[in-house]
Amino acid sequence: MNVPVGFLAKLWSLASFLPFFVLLLLLGSAKALLIGPVAAAIVFLGDSAVIVGLWPAHFVWTYCCVLATKRIGPVLKILAVVFLPLPLLLLPVLGIVGSLLVGIGYGVFTPLMATFEAVGEGVADKLSHCFLDGTASTIRGACMVVRDVTDFCFHSYFSFMDELSEKMGDDEAPIDIKLSYLPRSFLVALVAVPLDVLMITGVALWKSPCMLLKGWQRLCEDLVGREGPFLETVCVPFAGLAIILWPLAVVAGVIASFLSSFFFGLHAGLVAYQEASFQMGLSYMISAVALYDEYTNDLLYLREGSCLPRPKYRKAGSAKYETGRDKDEHNVTAASAEKQHQGQRKHRRVLHRSKTFMETIQRLRPIQIWDWLFRSCEINGRILLSEGLISSEDIEEFITKGKGKKLSIKLPAWCILHCLIRSAKHDTHGLLISDDVEVTNFNWPKDKVFDWMLGPLLVLKEQMKKLELTEDEELCLQKLIMTNANEKPSDWEDCGFPSSDGVKRAQLQAIIRRLQGIVANMSRIPSFRRRFMSLARALYLEAIDAGTIDGSRKVECKVKADIASEELQSRDVGDTKGSSNGTSVDVDMV
Incomplete structure (x- = not known):
């Protein structure tokens, strides 16, 4: 849009725009009044029911994990046991209030924003979209919010607690005061x-x-x-x-x-x-x-x-209070920022800034990086299925039980590791997620969760660059990350890894363990589980149709029913597999 120059031009632009704006505002407000209460009720009642229903299990399991863990020293454990009831008792109250506020905000502003978005550039048949956008999609989006909260309360929480209860490493010391x-x-x-x-x-x-x-x-x-x-x-x-x-x-x-x-x-x-x-x-x-x-x-x-x-x-x-790792991450990030600022590799196309308000919101939610990861998991999942490194039992376990680290942890970890290897080979300053898209600290999504990941990934990329892997080592590494535990050097004995360098093996194992830890934290984000479940179902059906695996008839029918239901829910909310409102990033991981 060309900005008017001069007082009269600005005044005319303002006067001609006001009637158009008022009509859209009235239409959006009418849709918000009709759709908002329904969406707010779905979010409020659904989220409140999940939070209150699981609260007894959360209360009991929190105490069990705190008492059983060895990661907390005796003094801190006693204080935690004494003071834990207060936050645990406040949790359902805060959850109910938060659900009410989120429901009202989502139910009111989503139809209103969709009305104005319908008259944006590149939208055909603007009149019908003005009336229809933000109606059924808001209801489906409210259901999706409830599902994400359910995933977080039912899976992510217990994952956090299980990690707290895990056995400590030999080099770890309990936290105490x-x-x-x-x-x-x-x-x-x-x-x-x-x-x-x-x-x-x-x-x-x-x-x-x-x-x-x-x-x-x-x-x-x-x-x-x-x-x-x-x-x-x-x-x-x-x-x-x-x-x-x-x-x-x-x-x-x-x-x-x-x-x-x-x-x-x-x-x-x-x-x-x-x-x-x-x-x-x-x-x-x-x-x-x-x-x-x-x-x-x-x-x-x-x-x-x-x-x-x-x-x-x-x-x-x-x-x-920086650890050595924190200092390395800071130095690597600062060095890459300085090099990027000097204008090197200007021929690479960075992630484009969104042109509309909805796309801006998605960019702030790092939807482009999210899309790249799931698209990469889809491509590499097909390859690993064809090579037998992922079996039908692995996918069925994740689909039916919601568990299975081989699929939900190791597959994304291999995709990120492959990205680090490609970035190290091309000597990039950031992460090369496709042939012409490089993610640096300048275009990295401004999101705290993803900011915590950028520094470690840049450090790991520099470590991969120093290791100088050969093609045979890369192929063997793909197998090892999917089939081996990678916890100690003996796990790689008789594995066929081309290099006999013990230091190199130990460094690769440490990198893999750290990547799996990063993915484990990512998997606790509610939308991750929902999208990865959709990816697993699609891979499962595709592998059955191609004859790559022999799946269970019962699981296949369940998957088809779930996919049909998800297609109805995500048709208008832009959450389809592999892309989202045109902001997906094409990947070439093969």
């Missing part, structure tokens, strides 16, 4: 909480008029010039609503500052414990106010830094 450090920590927290609450709340109140005026000024300028949030048609209703409700946003910011100040004060007690110093805890108490002031200055585009004192609250050598 020192009782002698607790008095000074409690005393620092007792002093820091009221002081930080008073000071941070005072800074927030002092800067709230500036936030109010600057926000109104920026939003009004964007409204007149059709820039910023007003450039996209679908964003206009929410940007316009932001002008009206901006005072409430300022009040919410002050309240959020007040609530966060309690955590600043409590963190001062944690610093006193970590540094074993009463003075360092008090220093953080003072520095926290300066840190907050500096953050708000950056947020409001005021002067850099802060005029408030900021004493050092870490001793030398413990500034960030």
Whole structure:
């Protein structure tokens, strides 16, 4: 869209757009009033039923795992047993309230956004889409939300607890706390909480008029010039609503500052414990106010830094409590960022920025990286099925019982490892997920979960580069990662691995174990299980039709019924296998 230049052009653009915008807003609001209560009821009742129904099992199993685990020391275990009832009793209450808020938000805003999205670029028959989009798809999406919550409560939670109960490695030590450090920590927290609450709340109140005026000024300028949030048609209703409700946003910011100040004060007690110093805890108490002031200055585009004192609250050598792995990840990420910034490999096409509001949301949900992973699992799954490294029993176990690490953990781990090998061979700065798409820290999705994965993957890529694998080693590695335990060096004895270098074998085993740990964490994300289950069903039917495996007739009928049901649910919500609203990334993993 071309932004109008000049006052008269901007005024005419605004005047001609307002009637069109008002009609779409009224239509979207009408659909929200009709569809919203139904979707909200589905999310609220479904999620609440799952959370409350599984709460007794969660309560009992949490205590069992905490008492049985050896990863927690005796002192910390006693404190956990004493204080666990409070969060566990609050869990169903918070779950019910959260389900209500999520249901209302989803039921109201999804039909409204779909109405404005229907008049976007590239949409044929805009009139019918304006009336139909966001109706049935919202109901199906609400059902999908309930399913994801069910997966998280029924599978992800118990997976976390099982990991807590696992046997520790020989080089691991239990986590515990020192009782002698607790008095000074409690005393620092007792002093820091009221002081930080008073000071941070005072800074927030002092800067709230500036936030109010600057926000109104920026939003009004964007409204007149059709820039910023007003450039996209679908964003206009929410940007316009932001002008009206901006005072409430300022009040919410002050309240959020007040609530966060309690955590600043409590963190001062944690610093006193970590540094074993009463003075360092008090220093953080003072520095926290300066840190907050500096953050708000950056947020409001005021002067850099802060005029408030900021004493050092870490001793030398413990500034960030970085482990060697954390430092390596930081150095690798920083080096790749610097090289990328210098403009090397400009011929590669990076992931495109989305052009519509819905695609922007999907980008923030890292849907493109998600699509690449599942597409890669689909391609490599076919190969492994044809080579006999995945059997019908493996797929049937995952489909019927929801378990099976060989399929849900080892297959994605091999796909990521293959990506690391390709990236190392091409000497890329990031991760080469296809022949012309390179993911770096510049275009990596801005999502905390995925941010935690980028650093380790870049470190592993550099390690793979130093290992310099041959083609025979890569082929053997594919078999080993799918069939062997890879827990200790003896697991690779008589495996046919071409290299006899014991150090190289140990490094590869460590890389595989770390990748499997990353995938295990990814598998606990609710949408992962739903999409991987769809992938497993599709692979199962395809392998039966091709004669690659002999499947069970009962399981085959169940899979066909489930696929037919999923196709009805995902037809309009853009969650089909291998792509999502045109944002999928083509993969060439073979």
